[in-house]
Amino acid sequence: MPASIVFRLLPGAIAPKTLLAFRKDAGWTNADMAEKSFHPASQVRWATIQTGSRTIGIARLELAPPQFCFVSDLIVQSKHRGRGLGEWFMQQIEQYCREQGIPRVLLQPTQGSQGFYDKLRFVSDPLVQGFLKKELGPARRRLPAH
Numbered sequence: 001m002p003a004s005i006v007f008r009l010l011p012g013a014i015a016p017k018t019l020l021a022f023r024k025d026a027g028w029t030n031a032d033m034a035e036k037s038f039h040p041a042s043q044v045r046w047a048t049i050q051t052g053s054r055t056i057g058i059a060r061l062e063l064a065p066p067q068f069c070f071v072s073d074l075i076v077q078s079k080h081r082g083r084g085l086g087e088w089f090m091q092q093i094e095q096y097c098r099e100q101g102i103p104r105v106l107l108q109p110t111q112g113s114q115g116f117y118d119k120l121r122f123v124s125d126p127l128v129q130g131f132l133k134k135e136l137g138p139a140r141r142r143l144p145a146h
Helices: 016-025 085-099 114-119
Strands: 006-009 043-051 054-064 068-076 104-107 132-135
Touching: 006 085, 016 054, 016 068, 043 085, 054 085, 068 085, 085 104
Parallel strands: 068 104
Antiparallel strands: 006 043, 043 054, 054 068, 104 132
């Protein structure tokens, strides 16, 4: 894992050129590239993993409080995979959701990503076939460092 990584919420949308580059790097086909909206009253936020001035990971968060956050386009650049960044990124997303009072994360895994989400304790959503969910506990207060 890079020495200095930062979770960052973007103030607006991610640039289409950047999104396309990440999707191509992930090996996604044009069918995978359709923008999906999960809930009509949701608010979309983009989150990134930054190391220095470089963006090495992205995720689209569709916030529908107080029910859920739908995560899509979760991509870590191929040259940075296998170092725990995806797990760390999901932990940051989950913490953000807790802080927003959102108790559940939903997503639709891409081909080959089921094992990753199993490891993060996502389970099949009985209400939406093909989707996974994770119930989040309440936000934990961070204790000051000694």
